[in-house]
Amino acid sequence: MSMMSSTKTDAIDWSKGAAYVNGAFMPISEARVPLTDWAYRRSDVVYDVVSVWDGQFFRLDDHIARFRRSIKRYRFTPQETDAELRQILHRIVAMSGLRSAYVAMDCLRGQAALGIRVPSKAKNYIACYAAPFTSLVPEEHLQRGLKLAISTIPRIPHECVDATAKNFHWGDMNMAMFEAEETGADFPLLLDFKGNLTEGPGFNVFIVRDGVVATPDYNMLEGISRQTVIELCAELGIDVQVRPISAAEVRDADEIFITSTAGGVIGASQIDGRIMNNDRPGPVSSELRETYWEKRKSGWHTEPVNYDAV
Ligand SMILES: Cc1ncc(COP(=O)(O)O)c(C=O)c1O
Structure with a gap:
């Protein structure tokens, strides 16, 4: 080189x-x-x-x-x-x-x-x-929680463009962003052609129901932050399921949170206009967010930048 x-x-x-x-x-x-x-x-x-x-x-x-x-x-x-x-x-x-x-x-x-x-x-x-x-969202949205909306635009099928390889085919997610904005939401969640949850523009998605955390297993990037949350759940004794999740389950969830390198764990407060947790991120989402940042600050999975490398 x-x-x-x-x-x-x-x-x-x-x-x-x-x-x-x-x-x-x-x-x-x-x-x-x-x-x-x-x-x-x-x-x-x-x-x-x-x-x-x-x-x-x-x-x-x-x-x-x-x-x-x-x-x-x-x-x-x-x-x-x-x-x-x-x-x-x-x-x-x-x-x-x-x-x-x-x-x-x-x-x-x-x-x-x-x-x-x-x-x-x-x-x-x-x-x-x-x-x-830069974080996916401004600081005040972290506090009040994200407003999410299920998009009418399906995610590009995995069989056409493999989403597990991180790529620039963002046409579906960009159009879903316009749609979400028009309905007053911060971000869309995209479904696959069977009506199961996939991911959103730049993030993976988790739902919480009766204390159990679940995230999709198909047609999405296997996010490093998603993997991190799965590891944190194991440490905290929270059950995690990696499985198909229907749109109905998303709309009915007790909590929803998203994960991304650009912000870690971010809790939602609304889904398709329905308010969750008194319009704030829920307790499991908040615990995971705090643990994520505490662990990072304590040196978990980190590597110091070599600032002499100029
Ligand atoms: C489509 C998509 N899904 C999920 C993610 C989250 O991945 P990670 O946690 O590795 O940042 C990203 C990150 O940019 C993404 O672009």
Whole structure:
């Protein structure tokens, strides 16, 4: 791998973040994708996102491993090894100087020679960036709980686009976001064609009924935060089921919460206009949210950023 790099000088503003594109390091404002790249023209990208909180990556190995699975699933062949990718991620966070960061790693299809419309002929490459950490929702929504709505738009079937490999096919989720906004909800929940719950735009979904937690088993990304919650439930002695969940069960749930790298565990207070838990996140959701952040702060599954890696 060639590692051309910008030198970190005081003249360059790194505060908005740092990027790596196909061998070169740069401030995020300078990172570009060519208009003719299939990544842009065909949404032909797999990606992953890991968070840094208080100078610590969370589950970095798991994110790199999932990224590699997505790369293989969609037949990309980038040059970088996992060890090189790890160094790049440390280095862009170090260059940005950020203590809390949203760190994305993308694999782009690239461009085939002019006139050759065959993806196998394109030269794939890696692009990554570290930017200030952003949560899926503003702080006040964490307190009051999310308003969720079941979308009329089904999730793209797994048989067409494999959702377990994190990809840029967001047409269904984006349209569902417009629909949710029009009904006064913060986020949509998407069903599969059988009417079972899948996931939402950027998050997995859990329901709670009579103290038992359940999450879907099909047609969704196997989120690292979802895995984290399953582990936390085991520690806290809460039963978890991974199984099909009907729309009726979602509408009837005692509690609903979502999980994502961009915010951890976030409780809901309304589903399709029905108020749950006095219009606040429920007790199981809140316990899991608090435990998630306490454990992260105590160093669970974390790895310190090497800030000398600039
Ligand atoms: C479609 C989708 N589902 C679920 C998730 C949650 O995954 P994770 O917990 O690994 O961030 C994401 C994350 O961005 C996502 O894009």
